[in-house]
Amino acid sequence: MILAVTAGKGGVGKSTVAYNLASELDAVAVDADLGMADLPSGRGPDLHDVLADRASPFEAVQDVGAVSMIPCGRSLAGARAAEPTALVETVEAVARRYGSVVIDTPAGMRSDAGLPLLAAEACLLVTRPTRPAVADAVRARELARVLDTPLVRVALNRVDPERIGTQTERQRRLAGALGAPVHKVPDSETVAQAQRSGQPVRALDDSATATEQFESLAAAVERSLG
Amino acid sequence: MATLEWTCERIDGVTLVELTVTSERATRVRVESTLRPVWPPRRQGRPAAGWDGPVFEAEVDEDERLVVGYASPAERVDPPAEVTTRPPEEEEVDPADVIRALGDGTPPRDAVPTGGTSAESAVQTDTPERESARQEADPDPSATQRGSVGPGPSAAATGVPPAIEAYFEGLERRIAAAEELTESGTVDGAREAVRTAGGMGAVEGLDRQLRADRRHLDHLVSRTERLAGRLDAVDVPVERLERVA
Structure with a gap:
């Protein structure tokens, strides 16, 4: 499975969602944000080296963390x-060997955002419950449509924890506009803390609401992609 | 059956070719230039859609003209290209199409401190933060630095501000890269060294940067000497000032 995690604009928590989904799906997370990497990094060859043909994709996979x-x-x-x-070809090679790949896709509408979508079987769109974020999500949705990459889920990130369980009218409209079910991820200090320490939220608290939400989001993605 | 017409114009050592392809019915045409090499039109730095080396492929509708233009340094020959037809096929989007359509997201050359090809990346691959993180994690940092020798004493050991330490580390790496280029004794070795450095453009960039480094170092030497002299001459009268204050 190759899943691109995309967002119309930066700062909506796309990398956090990508990292936690990779953890839940037991996938390799590929940080494709060439100009502005966000996921934790270590030493050794990285994606730049692979794309410049200085290292093979497998040499760049770091297996040390969670x-x-x-x-x-x-x-x-x-x-x-x-x-x-x-x-x-890099993500295809990694998917052949490791099974699943989650690509953290740069925000925006240029080719650096388009290429992961082209490589992926499907995409997941991360947005926040604010007007500018949703407007950008609609544009990102269009980019995926043009590239023929199906949208499997919308992750509405950093939702007020009080509202996690309730289905609002606004959320139904968002699902209608983007053409995919909306899945909510709560605003949570545990998630932020986990991301800062370079770990998935499950590693910090496997009974947190956020952990459960990532787990059910991953299950939904798996069902959609068979 | 497709028909090919052409005009060729030779200007300043370059042949400009304009081809017009027509067909009685819709078909896919393959146009191969007999002039080599071919300089195809480019979009966002990539050969325009349909071009692959000296070959251009596209659909042509009946009663429509397909116009193809390209350049070549070769002398003109007639005909400058050959055309063959194939049944139309479903076209796949390839990664280069995405870049042509959406624009290249690669940082521009000017954004990269020393010019921007792989020679400079050997020279300037890492930010100081990442470099120091790497040194902490790696018992033998020189082993992980491509094309360079180990750095001097770390900032922590000398107490030199990190920005200055980073400047000297960058300088050390550039000099190491230049030494590698100098040491290649054979023609093959030199060719390989230039290739590793990222081509002649990168080598010239490195040369320019090193000449600038020479000037900066001379300036730094005279300035540090002046400052060291002044530093030796001053002695803050702490005790006397304490009494006054």
Whole structure:
């Protein structure tokens, strides 16, 4: 399975959702945000090296943490030396060996956002319950449509924990506009704390509401992709 | 059956070719230039859609003209290209199409401190933070630094501000990269060294940067000497000032 986690704008918690989904799906997280990497990184070759043909995709997979991942590389020079189109064959190779890949896709409407969508079988759109975030989500949805990448779920991130259980009219409209079921992830200090320490939220608290929400979101993605 | 018409114009050592392809019925055409190499039109730095080396493929409708233009440094020949037809097929989107349509997200050359190809990435791959993180985690940092020698004493050991330490580390890496280029004794070795550095453009960039480094170092030497002299000459009269205050 290759899933692209995408968002119209930055700052909606896309990397957090991607990382936790990779944990739940036992997938390799690929940080494809070439210009602005977000997922935790270590030493050793990274995605920049793979895309510049200096390392094989498998050399760049880091198996040490709770989630296997290919970090991105953080320098502009590395980003410039990388061949962006090689991302497609890279994630395909990783998916063949490891089974599942979750790509943390850059925000925006340029090719760095488009290529992960092209590589993926399906995408998941992360947004927040604010007007500008939703407007950008609609644009990201259009990009996925143009590239023929089906949208399996919308993750409405950092929802007021009090409202997690209730289905609002606004949420129904959002699902209608984006054309996929909306799944809520609560605003939670545990999630933020986990992300800061480079761990999935399950590692900190496996009975937290957020852990359960990520688990059911992953299950829904798995059902959709068979 | 597709028909090919052409015009060729030779300007300043470049042949500009314009082809017009027509067909009696809708078909897919494959146009292969007989002039080599071909300089195809580009979008966002990639050859325009349909181009693959000297070959251009596209659909042509009946009663429509398909116009194809390209350039080549080769002398003109007639005909400059050959056309063959194939039944239309479903077209797949490829990654280069995405870049052509949406724009290249790669940081521009100007955004990269020393110019931006892999030679500089050997020279300037890491931010100081990541470099120091790497040194903490790695007992032998020189082993993980591509094309470079180990860094000097770390910032923590010398107490030098991190920005200055990072400057010297960058300088050390550039000099190491230049030394590698200098040491290649054979023609093959030199070719390989240039390739590893990212091509002649990158090598020239490195050369320019090193000349600038030379000037900066000379300036730094005279400035540090002046400052060291002044530093030796001053002695803050703490005790006397304490009495006054």
